[in-house]
Amino acid sequence: MNFPTDIGSIWNRIDSIDPIAYGHTRNYLQGDVTYLSPYISRGVISPRQVAAAVLSKGYTPEQIQRFLQELAWREYFQRVWQQLGDDLFxxxxxxxxxxxxxxxxxxxxxxxxxxxxxxxxxxxxxxxxxxxxxxxxxxxxxxxxxxxxxxxxxxxxxxxxxxxxxxxxxxxxxxxxxxxxxxxxxxxxxxxxxxxxxxxxxxxxxxxxxxxxxxxxxxxxxxxxxRPQLHTILPTTPLPSIDPSLPLHIFHNYHLDPTWRADEPANRVLLLEPSHFKQYPVSEKVIDFVIALAANIEGLQVFCGEFSDIPFAYQVPAVYTREHPAYEHLPAVKDSRDWMFPEVKRFYPSFFGFWKKASAHLNDLSASPLQTASVS
Known part of the structure; x- marks a missing residue:
């Protein structure tokens, strides 16, 4: 099982999707699945980008409804977390x-x-x-x-x-x-x-x-x-070098989009907070994967420490990140995520209640502009 981390290989994987075969075989162990979930969960690509890329090949939403529903499940769960907060756990x-x-x-x-x-x-x-x-x-x-x-x-x-x-x-x-x-x-x-x-x-x-x-x-x-032993081992990293005249862009383990605010001069930091991983531990393999994906972001510095430890964190002109329930505590302007269905926000007790509302906006997906990172 291979999960390449360079952005070109990730987009090649998107390009190879057969949504019809996926719909028929996804439940089988040897089915035609996409293997995109690690990149979606880490925020390298969004379900909306994937949906738009597949629809751009000429499929209608009705033809690939099963594929679109499976993308939407992840968004549904994220909306549940937004509405329930820590009660999710x-x-x-x-x-x-x-x-x-x-x-x-x-x-x-x-x-x-x-x-x-x-x-x-x-x-x-x-x-x-x-x-x-x-x-x-x-x-x-x-x-x-x-x-x-x-x-x-x-x-x-x-x-x-x-x-x-x-x-x-x-x-x-x-x-x-x-x-x-x-x-x-x-x-x-x-x-x-x-x-x-x-x-x-x-x-x-x-x-x-x-x-x-x-x-x-x-x-x-x-x-x-x-009782399994679940402890995260973070690498030792130096303090990031911060230009206090520039904004601070914070990336994290769920936000690794290389196109996000990419044209803006900024200090770019991948923040891996020990407090987060104490609460939600992950394996060393996962940390290595996150850091490898972060290499797609130009000028990024990796920092394993708390936000408050970043030099000039409270003196820079502005701090930006992307909204995520696990990182509500960050004192930052939080950009919206690239939702498939930004209009469908409230809590639904079942996925199919969510999907009934979301499916009214399926045609908007095919109109989505494709955002791809430059591949050198």
């Missing part, structure tokens, strides 16, 4: 399911569940920072609904390893599976896993009819639990 709906643990099943943490697709997916997550979305749902279902562990720490474990780690998407998805952000829990059985992962297992602890799964006892294999 607790049960969004009341979940009265008896819980056996607040930890992570050891068999999941060690990729020893006996379910081939799950174990291979977890090993790939550790090795590459990527896991197919269907496997994420299978994993969350096994953790929350079969072992009956609380979703919070397991969701943090998965987020820690994901190159495309998006707090809103990851948290809402785990809650959706667990039934605390949906009207019912999500279950998968071995037959379903075999179908979408091209495996042929039988007689596993998931090889049951769907009517059995909600009432079955936790398999012995999932009863042992562990």
């Amino acid at each position: 607790d049960d969004i709906r009341v979940n009265r399911t008896p819980l056996s643990s607040s930890l992570l099943p050891t068999a999941i943490a060690t990729a020893n569940t006996g379910i081939e697709a799950l174990d291979q997916g977890i090993e790939m997550l550790y090795r590459t920072g990527y896991m197919h979305n269907h496997l994420r749902m299978y994993t969350a279902s096994a953790v929350c609904n079969i072992s009956k562990a609380y979703w919070k720490l397991p969701s943090q474990w998965m987020y820690y390893h994901l190159l495309d780690g998006d707090l809103a998407s990851n948290t809402c998805s785990w809650q959706w599976v667990a039934g605390s952000f949906s009207t019912k829990k999500y279950y998968c059985n071995q037959e379903n896993i075999n179908k979408y992962c091209n495996t042929h297992q039988q007689n596993t602890w998931l090889d049951h009819d769907y009517s059995v799964l909600p009432v079955m006892d936790c398999p012995d294999l999932l009863k042992e639990s562990t």
Whole structure:
């Protein structure tokens, strides 16, 4: 699994999208997926840019609705976070399911569940920072609904390893599976896993009819639990060199757009705050990926420290960044993100309520100007 970080390769990946094949095969492990999620979650490209690029090839929104819906899911989750704030990280709906643990099943943490697709997916997550979305749902279902562990720490474990780690998407998805952000829990059985992962297992602890799964006892294999060690290791960096006569442009791990205010003279700093990563830890692999993506931004200085430690941070003419719920504390002018549907802002308890409003603006996407970074 390869995730290049230069902007030219990223746009080549966008250009290669087949949205029709994606719509038909995305749920299969070997389906025609885009592998763009790490770049979207890090703000290098936006869902709107991707939608506009694909629509520019002559497709109508109706022809590629499934593809556009999948792009919109990420935006929906971000809007949920905007509206709920920190309440996102607790049960969004009341979940009265008896819980056996607040930890992570050891068999999941060690990729020893006996379910081939799950174990291979977890090993790939550790090795590459990527896991197919269907496997994420299978994993969350096994953790929350079969072992009956609380979703919070397991969701943090998965987020820690994901190159495309998006707090809103990851948290809402785990809650959706667990039934605390949906009207019912999500279950998968071995037959379903075999179908979408091209495996042929039988007689596993998931090889049951769907009517059995909600009432079955936790398999012995999932009863042992562990607390994964989630700590971020940040590199040591010098203080950035700041010209106090110029504005300060702050980039962060969710805002790495090389086209943002690119023509303006400014001090450009990628800010990796220890306080943020203490609250939301990520792996060293993720940090390395973020820093590599940041190399697309001309004149950028990487600084691992708090905003208040930046020289002249409070003396420069202005500080700019992009709006994001994780960085509301920054004393900066916060530009809006490049939303697919900027008109659709309020909280909707379901994606399809959001989509009903958003779909009225689909034709606006094809009119979007394409913004691409210069490729040398």
